[in-house]
Amino acid sequence: MEPRGVLVTVWAVVLRTGADVPRDTAGKRRLRAEARAWAGDRLAERLRAPAAGVRWERSRAGKPRLAHDPGLYVSYSHSGGAVVLAVCAGGPVGVDVERVVPRPHLSELAAECLAPAESAAWREAAPGREAYEFARLWTRKEAVLKAWGRGFPGSLAEVVTGPGARPGEPAVLALPAALGPVGLWTVRDLGAPDGYRAAVAVRAPAARVVVMSGGAGRA
Template sequence: MTGQSVRVWWARLEDGHAGLRALLDPVERARYEATADPANRGRFLVGCALSRLALGDLLGLPPADVPLRRVCPRCGGPHGKAELALPRASGGSGVDFSVTHSGGTVGVAVCRGAAVGLDVEECDARLDVDTVAPGALTDTELAALYARPAAERRSAFLRTWTRKEAVLKALGVGLSVSLRGLEVTAPDASPAVLAWPEQLAARPEPAMADMIVDGTHPASVAVVGAGALRLDRRDASATVAAYGREG
């Protein structure tokens, strides 16, 4: 099977432990210590660790030697999207990665030669689809959602959401662009973009794939700048849980 290879690593909030803090740089450590909510602090720690483990595996580097930087495009502060900070001569050219987390699930997608976006959403019974769907779906998508039986709407909505967010993350714009302007195929059809928002005009057709994590949570990955997509999925919970522990 040919196509753009994307490695998607998954871990869980419960895999975090104090030994992973050795992988944080000074900026990340300050952010970690300033985060009051324990769950958010844990997700940030696991996300940083998983990013360095996945990128180190791709680049042939020890995780601790993988440098990341965060620069806000608006203010220049150290809190923007994480990027690989390796010079071309060190193999960093053309490598992209995307981090996602929801609830107790954390994921990182890494690839060479294309921009990648990854999103996962916890399948939470507390989600009020009637409240959030009108702000995220096009009129066509919304009509199709309400044509489904009520019991199917939450999962259908979350599948559509993960596809949209993965595409916008791959383009580097995230949720600064309204989800309502981006239309994708129906949840039970192969993932593809049907219409772009005006802010983005027509873009190259992204390669996309859907996943289910832990048998429950919908996730999607999108790659821009490549043809077909080939997934290499890895459950990295044991790797994250073991890293940095004594003995």
């Protein structure tokens, strides 16, 4: 029997803003290391262990996990200056954050990645907000992909979400068959500062998502 009402804990932070977000390769490398260290600190707090004791490894599919606690599902994402970490003991979890940036071929990308119903919602976005709406849908799909973590058996257009009962709690409408029934999944939009979109997904129905303080800001 699948767990119901499992808890997903999310930490989010903005490490850099505006012009402080590096564009050069060396700066991006330093920021990646800082993001990983921040995620390690949050995991250490969660585990009540020294940060030096948090050891990461990756599955064969490349999904990050804790070497010493494989039963605790972990996912983290960073884009621009924002970082998001999700932890869940009740089912595979995935999280994604995306910085909203101009995309010269956004219409072509939307046609490739969005299902017809999602595409219709995207086209209804207010002028100038198309990139934000696309990022909102994209992060949901990426979060599901990261939670699955086994190589994706289909296209992103096969992960379909729509309006749910409450804002920020989208309904999962369709998935590739390998991911199981849609009722086994929970997808939630996460609050994000202007310029970002974020989402979390867990393979467990009716999961509860709790967002903690990130320590140096909040995404």
